[in-house]
Amino acid sequence: MNENFEDRDEVLDTVRRFERMVAHNEPVFFDLADFENIIDHYTSNTLYDKALQACEAAIAQYPFSTELLIDRSQVLAMKGEYIAAAQQIEDVAQLDPDNPDVAVTRGIIATQKGQFSEAVAFFQQAVERAPDRDDIYFNLGLAYQSWQKFKSAAKYYKQSLRLNPDNDIAVQELLYCLEVSERLEKNLDFFRHFTDQDPYSALAWYNLGQAYYRAGKYDEAVVAFEYAILIDAKFYDAHGFLASTYVSQLKYREGIEEFKLSYAEGEPTAEALCNIGECHEKLAEWDQARRNYQRAIDLEPDMDEAWFGIGIVLNAQERWFEAIHFFRKAVSLYEESVEYWLALAAAEYQVGNVVSAIEAYERASQVAPDSKDAWLNWSIILYEQGNFEGAIDLMRNAVEIQPGEAELHYRLCAYLLAAGRYREAYQYLENALVLDFDKHRLLFEFFPELESQRALTRLIEQYRK
Incomplete structure (x- = not known):
């Protein structure tokens, strides 16, 4: 595992050196293996423009390298x-x-x-x-996955991992395919096999932990x-995942301690600080929560989760005016979160900004039409x-939009009753009772006075199983 970190650091040094030379218009000279690493680094981080730039610089130096010409073709394909x-x-x-790379590249295109x-x-x-070659099986997996054929994709990801257990992306894609096809439980043995084969492989245990975590088997994870x-x-990602597992078990204190070990000493990541903040938030330790969220923002000003976290802390302290500022910032950074829009809407309503609250709920329902809370x-x-x-x-x-959501039918029934439109109200009440009889209590929670309406209670009794 440490070897991997050393290799990664070496590659990053090479990439930085390449970027410096390009920035200063200096002649770029690297050996072929270095160029391959630079291109690989950019493509695996989906920085295709930079990858293409590296290809051009490399081909200028090694014009007869078929490997580089193949790289260039693959990068062009990824750029569309x-x-x-x-x-x-x-x-x-x-x-x-x-x-074989000719066929691989045609496959990628x-x-x-x-x-x-x-x-x-x-x-x-x-x-x-x-x-x-593990990369060919990996590409087969990707093709089947893009084709929505998750069973076949999983088969080829497994073959890729048998040849190269260190491919973390293959592990992630395999776990995703097994989850989507609801076959993760049945495939835990595949991950156990690696720890049986090499009980001293930190990576094998880490991958097995991820499989257990995704399967909801937290004790085993x-x-x-x-x-x-x-x-x-110093396996920082393993500390991070162990922390997340503790959080899933609601063990926030243990989670905090592990998140603190998920980065090199004195070099906290914004993600770790945000996670620590969230643990403190769950423990209602508002000051520590806010402090960690703020440190995350200082490191990464565009971290929407940290802005949202501070909003939640202020909201819990009934400091709604201040919370609004942080929710608005979170929403501006990530407009696709229904959670952010709902929190903003509720805070706006708390301070009497009715129009702004309605606008935020409208956006929430556009972002997630299947969010019943937005509509309610x-x-x-x-x-x-x-x-x-x-x-x-x-x-x-x-x-x-959501005909199967009983709560929406009950609420519509309540509003129709309030408007005196009884026949329509009873029609929706019947639908709601068929969908989920037990939720009829929601009707009386919303309108306590309805419990005294005989016709209503008679109708409800007819549906009691």
């Missing part, structure tokens, strides 16, 4: 420049037709274009020529991560303002 990518790889095929069956055929050709850390005390909370404002028709229309819309 398919014609240039195809042209480049055909040029290489003229020079070296039996090179086809995958990027969404031509999945062609991609698979190309990768299978490559496997015939180079049966021991804790043991696996502890083994990884026992073998390599928005409709309450309209109802409390005496706008019964507005509240009814809103709930009709919500019921149309």
